[in-house]
Amino acid sequence: MALTGPAIRPSDNPLVRLQDDLERQARQRRTGARFPPGDTSRAALRPVDLNRRPLTLLLGAYERYGPVFSLRMLKADILFALGPQANHEILVSNASNFLWREGFRDLIPLLGDGLLTIDGAFHRTSRKIMLPAFHRERIAGALALMDDEIEAAVAGWRPGDRLDLYDWTRHLALRIAMRALFGFDPDRSQDDLDAAAEFEHALGFYGHSFFGQMLRGPLTPWRRMRTARQRLDALIFGEIARRRRTGERGEDLLSLLLDAEDEDGNSLSDAHVRDEVMTLMFAGHDTTTATVCFLVYELARAPYELALLHAERRMLGDGTPSFEQLAGGALPRLDMALDETLRLWPPAWIGPRRSVEATTVAGVHVPGDTFINYVSWASHRLPDVWEDPHAFVPERFSEANRKKIPKGAYVPFGGGSRTCIGMRFGQLEIKAIMARILRDFDLALEPGWKLHVSQTPTLGPKGGLPVIVQAAA
Numbered sequence: 001m002a003l004t005g006p007a008i009r010p011s012d013n014p015l016v017r018l019q020d021d022l023e024r025q026a027r028q029r030r031t032g033a034r035f036p037p038g039d040t041s042r043a044a045l046r047p048v049d050l051n052r053r054p055l056t057l058l059l060g061a062y063e064r065y066g067p068v069f070s071l072r073m074l075k076a077d078i079l080f081a082l083g084p085q086a087n088h089e090i091l092v093s094n095a096s097n098f099l100w101r102e103g104f105r106d107l108i109p110l111l112g113d114g115l116l117t118i119d120g121a122f123h124r125t126s127r128k129i130m131l132p133a134f135h136r137e138r139i140a141g142a143l144a145l146m147d148d149e150i151e152a153a154v155a156g157w158r159p160g161d162r163l164d165l166y167d168w169t170r171h172l173a174l175r176i177a178m179r180a181l182f183g184f185d186p187d188r189s190q191d192d193l194d195a196a197a198e199f200e201h202a203l204g205f206y207g208h209s210f211f212g213q214m215l216r217g218p219l220t221p222w223r224r225m226r227t228a229r230q231r232l233d234a235l236i237f238g239e240i241a242r243r244r245r246t247g248e249r250g251e252d253l254l255s256l257l258l259d260a261e262d263e264d265g266n267s268l269s270d271a272h273v274r275d276e277v278m279t280l281m282f283a284g285h286d287t288t289t290a291t292v293c294f295l296v297y298e299l300a301r302a303p304y305e306l307a308l309l310h311a312e313r314r315m316l317g318d319g320t321p322s323f324e325q326l327a328g329g330a331l332p333r334l335d336m337a338l339d340e341t342l343r344l345w346p347p348a349w350i351g352p353r354r355s356v357e358a359t360t361v362a363g364v365h366v367p368g369d370t371f372i373n374y375v376s377w378a379s380h381r382l383p384d385v386w387e388d389p390h391a392f393v394p395e396r397f398s399e400a401n402r403k404k405i406p407k408g409a410y411v412p413f414g415g416g417s418r419t420c421i422g423m424r425f426g427q428l429e430i431k432a433i434m435a436r437i438l439r440d441f442d443l444a445l446e447p448g449w450k451l452h453v454s455q456t457p458t459l460g461p462k463g464g465l466p467v468i469v470q471a472a473a
Ligand code: HEM
Pocket: 115, 116, 127, 181, 279, 280, 283, 284, 285, 287, 288, 291, 342, 346, 347, 348, 350, 351, 352, 411, 412, 413, 414, 415, 417, 418, 419, 420, 421, 422, 423, 425, 426, 427
């Protein structure tokens, strides 16, 4: 068992990283590496376009060049792969040829060396340590705590209230993640730290363009991210120290991480425990927050679907649905609406990787040592795979229709041996939140409000999601 993480971290400076990429590509070209076709003319604004209109850019390139193409970003050619076959190869059948660490390197200044940013033996060992916390009975056991938190969060809602659902869900989801996954008591923090707000500040950095992310110094996005990180670090290191001092343990992830030992008795350093906790707190709340918001957004525009959801919720009575009901298909319309929301708005919309050896993806040659992204968001909207791809049609995920979805076409949780570790936890949490809202309420979009999507780095409604609370019809 390998409990030692990577010795080297990529530079924090985007310019140094760009320089490295350019030197790497110059070397590749000298040795005759062939890149897939694509938009490789110089276009200074392409990175801005990718930031502002990723779907338009990527679906247009797919139409012109096919499933794997190059886009030149500030002199470096980055590869993109769309569609069922490419997804399946990158995630499952040829996954070992694609590294995560270099792909996700932009997240390292915030997350450090956690599950998302490590590979190989260290990743396998770390995942194995944490897996027991995601077994079915542990997730089932977390439902009571989820229900407590959800009840407290809706307690103040009154018809006519206006609220920012994005902010509301972020606070709720983070409290659930902190309590259920790490046994943190969010109310114990002495200095009134608002962890959800700190995450929002930290993640806001990734909503800035490459140029914005390059800036350093006071009042820059970088400084705001670092300050928020320091505050979150103080919370996590404080809890690690308290647990080590008191010996307090539970069935949570933090206990598993603190007690993990290899055969020589080595344990994980505090820094590595912090990195795993930070990674799971981030991945464990940001994605569920976005999904609840996009689901509410779609339902608010689909009264027929919403009525079906209310009808099936009423069948379960006034009590909180059990784990067996939520996870076992007692709310099939909600299951379908959730799957369809994750098709249209997969929060973890892009999976950045670096190839190890030269290979082919969907029949297209891909050089070794090259950046390549699979993009679920664009793959889920390909017109040759999905009929009427931009429409919200939960029926696509009925039992009969689901069978017709090609392998690799639908990948909101990734795939293969690195499929999202929190998938079942996240699905349960979202359904528990929705089941509670549907029991008593309807959420209408604020009149005149229009969705703009941000990527921070997960998809989300830019500036929040203003809704008006109404009594359920
Ligand atoms: C709707 C909810 C969620 C969605 C859509 C989602 C999506 C994803 C996706 C797409 C990946 C793979 C990324 C890639 O292939 O590049 C992933 C990985 C991961 N997710 Fe989630 N996730 C969700 C909820 C959660 C939750 C609740 C947790 C933690 C409790 C979590 C923790 C992780 C971790 C740690 C990884 C990395 C796994 C590994 O590399 O072994 N996720 N997630």
